[in-house]
Amino acid sequence: MESQLEIVNEILAAIRFCILATSGRDGRPWATPLFYNHDASYVLYWESARDTRHTRLIAENPNVAIAVSDMDGVRGVYFEAVAGEVLAGELDEALDRFLKGPHERDREQRTAADFAPHRPLGLFCARPVSAYLMTGARKVDGYLIDERVPIALPIQVVAEP
Secondary structure: OOOOHHHHHHHHHHHHEEEEEEEHHHHHOOEEEEEEEEOOOOOOOEEEEEHHHHHHHHHHHOEEEEEOOOOOOOOEEEEEEEEEEOOOOHHHHHHHHHHHHHOOOOOEEEEEEEHHHHHEEEEEEEEEEEEEEOOOOEEEOEEEEEEEEEOOOOOOOOOOO
16 A cells, blocks of 8 residues: 555656645735646745736745645645745755756756846745645545545745745
8 A cells, every 4th residue: 555655756746737826915815827846855846927926925925825636636735835936045956956856847948047036037936834635535415525634744844935
């Protein structure tokens, strides 16, 4: 029988896009599909324009939720995380993780210069503080109800990226 971490790793390796859920100070939610990559500590990385709505919302409120799920909703991993733009001193290492993660890039490779403060793109990351695994569904009064269980990831919880 596979361990929960083996299942999480399989899901993250198989699914190249995630849904990032953000909200600002006013609490209004926003969801965005993103191409992402991740590292062995389950930190997720993505690039986004600095003027997108989700980027602006992360600047207001770094607490995010991320869903990585197949289209059928049969398998999924869900994270509560702290997100932010990667700092200049950490850019080279984070960019390496973004470019060389398990998902191949379909477009041109980036360099740290592409994410300089005067450029339109930023490199972002989300560090999980909790995670959940979809374990299937159960029937309740004839209705299928998704089941999710909290999972322990080997993560380092940080206050802010």
